[in-house]
Amino acid sequence: MPLGYEARDKKLAINKTEAETVRTIFRLYLELGSFGKLVAELDHRGIVTKRRTSKVAKYNGGISFGYGPLAYFLKNRVYVGQVHHSGKWFEGEHEGILDRKSFESVQELLKSNATGRKIKRSESGALLQGKLFDDKGNLMSPSFSTKNGVRYRFYVSSALLRGRKQAAGSVTRVSATAIEHVIIQALRAEHPNLEIEDAGLVTRLYSARLGKDEIAVAVQQPDIPAQNGEGRSPITETRIPWNSPERTIAVPQFAPRTGEGDQKIFQALIRAHCWAAALTNNDFISIEQLAATVKLHPKVVRSELRLAFLAPHILGSALSGEFTSGLPKLRNISALSWRKQLEQLNWTA
Secondary structure, eight states: OOTTEEEETTEEEEOHHHHHHHHHHHHHHHHHOSHHHHHHHHHHHTOBSOBOOOSSGGGSBOOBOOHHHHHHHHHOGGGGTEEEETTEEEEOSSOOSSOHHHHHHHHHHHHHHHHHHHHHHHHHTOTTTTTEEETTSOBEEEEEEEETTEEEEEEEEHHHHTTOGGGSOSOOEEEHHHHHHHHHHHHHHHSTTOOOOHHHHGGGEEEEEEOSSEEEEEEEOTTSOOOTTOSSOOEEEEEEEOOOTTSOOOOOOOOOOTTSSOHHHHHHHHHHHHHHHHHHTTSSSSHHHHHHHHTSOHHHHHHHHGGGGOOHHHHHHHHHTOOOSOHHHHHTOOOOSHHHHHHHTTOOO
């Protein structure tokens, strides 16, 4: 049951108190012009989602509006007297709360802001804007800091930005360069034969949920037909290991004994882990800057960085000298999921 309505005789009937809240939210969005300002104002006024009575606490509502629920709320045509069926909207039997002019003005503003965010993403280089979330469902917004005249990019949990530290996930702030690299690598592993720029590749990313030890990457598969009459391509989710930048990446202490193992593998692993640590700790603001410093092409650096994310079983085998297939075989491991890496080598954990 949407905010603003209650059930009477199995039909939607306006709840006058809630209806006024609905009108207020729509009016404030038009006045303030952005989700960020609207969320802050709703928090200030104590306006929350619809309260319900349920035996399951998480379904009782009455919580602060997040970006996702707010976007759904502002697009809900129930408020102009329509109902949704089989992917289309039809005139309903209930009375609308909003007039069409106000509702359509909000839709135009939503479209305009969405376009603006795409342009902003392109200009700022924030590839994951609008798609990266913490593990409590809070959107992670692009941010930056400046040190010694150098600008460093981050993604910060919106809960933290709104002063709700307790509502934030296990990772509240992350290096943009580090997280973008890992997710782009995951996307390229999903589409190994797709020749496309990073910005174009990210359009296939449905969402990424960042946890302390792993990232859940949900990818839309436009090349696979929609099933069951759904209008959206299927979405697959891959969980990849992740060393949270909230704890500094420790560069492994490689100390192979002379004459044992493949020295080229040792050197490549040391370099990859050092690069990963440098990016995570913001010693470089981009892979391109790192590549220029080490005098290699960015594609080479991106490829070599994969070695910093090998499964522990593979890494241990390489360090002990038991891995005898050579460095090229390690470099051919394209998956970021540890399980899939083992499958590529036909190994079992």
